[in-house]
Amino acid sequence: xxxxxxxxxxxxxxxxxxxxxxxxxxxxxxxxxxxxxxxxxxxxxxxxxxxxxxxxxxxxxxxxxxxxxxxxxxxxxxxxxxxxxxxxxxxxxxxxxxxxxxxxxxxxxxxxxxxxxxxxxxxxxxxxxxxxxxxxxxxxxxxxxxxxxxxxxxxxxxxxxxxxxxxxxxxxxxxxxxxxxxxxxxxxxxxxxxxxxxxxxxxxxxxxxxxxxxxxxxxxxxxxxxxxxxxxxxxxxxxxxxxxxxxxxxxxxxxxxxxxxxxxxxxxxxxxxxxxxxxxxxxxxxxxx
Amino acid sequence: xxxxxxxxxxxxxxxxxxxxxxxxxxxxxxxxxxxxxxxxxxxxxxxxxxxxxxxxxxxxxxxxxxxxxxxxxxxxxxxxxxxxxxxxxxxxxxxxxxxxxxxxxxxxxxxxxxxxxxxxxxxxxxxxxxxxxxxxxxxxxxxxxxxxxxxxxxxxxxxxxxxxxxxxxxxxxxxxxxxxxxxxxxxxxxxxxxxxxxxxxxxxxxxxxxxxxxxxxxxxxxxxxxxxxxxxxxxxxxxxxxxxxxxxxxxxxxxxxxxxx
Numbered sequence: 001x002x003x004x005x006x007x008x009x010x011x012x013x014x015x016x017x018x019x020x021x022x023x024x025x026x027x028x029x030x031x032x033x034x035x036x037x038x039x040x041x042x043x044x045x046x047x048x049x050x051x052x053x054x055x056x057x058x059x060x061x062x063x064x065x066x067x068x069x070x071x072x073x074x075x076x077x078x079x080x081x082x083x084x085x086x087x088x089x090x091x092x093x094x095x096x097x098x099x100x101x102x103x104x105x106x107x108x109x110x111x112x113x114x115x116x117x118x119x120x121x122x123x124x125x126x127x128x129x130x131x132x133x134x135x136x137x138x139x140x141x142x143x144x145x146x147x148x149x150x151x152x153x154x155x156x157x158x159x160x161x162x163x164x165x166x167x168x169x170x171x172x173x174x175x176x177x178x179x180x181x182x183x184x185x186x187x188x189x190x191x192x193x194x195x196x197x198x199x200x201x202x203x204x205x206x207x208x209x210x211x212x213x214x215x216x217x218x219x220x221x222x223x224x225x226x227x228x229x230x231x232x233x234x235x236x237x238x239x240x241x242x243x244x245x246x247x248x249x250x251x252x253x254x255x256x257x258x259x260x261x262x263x264x265x266x267x268x269x270x271x272x273x274x275x276x277x278x279x280x281x282x283x284x285x286x287x288x289x
Numbered sequence: 290x291x292x293x294x295x296x297x298x299x300x301x302x303x304x305x306x307x308x309x310x311x312x313x314x315x316x317x318x319x320x321x322x323x324x325x326x327x328x329x330x331x332x333x334x335x336x337x338x339x340x341x342x343x344x345x346x347x348x349x350x351x352x353x354x355x356x357x358x359x360x361x362x363x364x365x366x367x368x369x370x371x372x373x374x375x376x377x378x379x380x381x382x383x384x385x386x387x388x389x390x391x392x393x394x395x396x397x398x399x400x401x402x403x404x405x406x407x408x409x410x411x412x413x414x415x416x417x418x419x420x421x422x423x424x425x426x427x428x429x430x431x432x433x434x435x436x437x438x439x440x441x442x443x444x445x446x447x448x449x450x451x452x453x454x455x456x457x458x459x460x461x462x463x464x465x466x467x468x469x470x471x472x473x474x475x476x477x478x479x480x481x482x483x484x485x486x487x488x489x490x491x492x493x494x495x496x497x498x499x500x501x502x503x504x505x506x507x508x509x510x511x512x513x514x515x516x517x518x519x520x521x522x523x524x525x526x527x528x529x530x531x532x533x534x535x536x537x538x539x540x541x542x543x544x545x546x547x548x549x550x
Binding site: 008010011013014016033192193195196197198199200201202203283286289 | 416
């Protein structure tokens with residue numbers, strides 16, 4: 001199965017015509033670089049979405065129409081079973097927030113400012129039951145899940161994450177297409193050698209092994225170069241991305257398993273190239289007697 | 290599963306010997322074989338003949354008669370469009386293509402245009418059949434050096450084909466064809482690019498191989514070459530039809546066949 005990996009020196013000479021390596025190497029390097037960067041972006045988005053979703057899943061906001069009742073309401077809400085924490089948002093902070101929308105002159109003293117209480121539920125708490133209890137202790141209050149507020153953002157992040165995954169798949173498909181073209185080109189270039197080998201009794205397996213090895217070596221060099229360039233790019237971008245991710249999501253953009261996945265992408269590219277090259281050459285050989 | 294040749298039809302008769310006496314086994318059997326390329330006219334028609342094991346055959350005929358096409362059928366570069374071919378006692382008709390390499394390894398071919406691999410040295414070109422057969426480098430070195438010495442190219446082992454003369458390339462091609470001691474050697478105009486002296490040397494090489502038991506089929510226009518190989522049998526191909534398939538016409542005509550062919 002892996003005989004092609006260990007071609008002898010004379011066997012290697014069969015397809016070595018002294019030319020520099022073809023464009024396959026460069027295309028695979030570029031594709032690998034792009035795949036790793038896009039995959040890293042996709043994984044970072046996925047992680048950010050996960051961190052945001054986990055961060056807001058137990059958080060709710062209670063909106064009271066009358067700020068005068070907030071102090072009493074906070075006490076009552078804290079006593080509801082399942083409520084781990086209830087913190088009223090200071091009125092000054094509310095005014096500052098509203099001022100951003102209404103402008104400096106838009107928020108007069110006469111304008112009633114709603115009161116807001118941030119609530120964090122205990123794990124496994126029944127949010128619906130708590131919502132009903134909030135309605136009882138503070139009639140007219142709105143019990144809003146933070147997850148509902150950030151749902152459009154999470155949806156966008158998920159879409160971007162799937163888009164990144166689709167791009168990685170598309171780039172893998174494009175890499176396969178390039179390898180097929182390269183294999184066919186190499187096959188045509190070495191057609192006379194193949195004919196001689198066939199005439200002397202070489203099997204399809206023997207001929208295919210030569211091409212598979214040649215293209216796999218190109219792919220290996222290309223994938224290593226592309227992977228190294230991507231690693232450098234991620235290292236350079238990593239610092240600012242970490243800071244941004246920390247601000248936005250409250251966590252690092254990539255974790256250990258993500259780096260493992262990214263490290264496996266060049267390996268996958270080489271395996272894919274070797275497999276595709278083998279299939280392409282075998283298909284071409286079957287056209288002949 | 291391989292089907293063994295049943296020896297029926299027009300081929301079922303005994304093949305005359307090559308002068309060595311005794312009934313010989315057929316190594317090649319053609320039964321109503323026809324060949325056409327694409328939708329063109331048949332270049333070979335109704336070929337019925339047997340080639341005896343250990344015999345020496347010349348294939349002659351005018352240019353365009355189909356000699357190269359017939360040789361292609363012999364060395365399995367082409368399948369017939371009709372009829373049946375038996376080789377080494379087995380019928381090839383419905384044989385899957387992955388079974389053919391084993392047959393090809395038993396056949397040596399000298400191409401008219403040499404078909405040496407240009408980026409390999411003479412040594413590597415000659416070693417190719419042994420390497421394809423899976424021999425180790427230790428098993429390759431000695432026989433290849435010996436073969437190159439036999440064809441007078443011991444000192445050109447590392448030369449690339451482009452740096453060799455036509456005659457030297459021809460000898461490398463012949464060395465490559467015979468290195469694995471094939472049971473059948475097929476040569477297409479092997480003396481077409483060499484002078485008369487070299488042609489005679491090559492003929493001696495072929496007859497020496499023939500004495501070792503290899504069946505030889507040489508396509509040639511060279512009547513001098515044919516005349517200098519008593520005991521060889523002649524097949525004439527013209528208009529896609531083979532005459533004297535049983536080899537009763539001895540060469541040179543009228544001269545009794547002698548041994549060693």
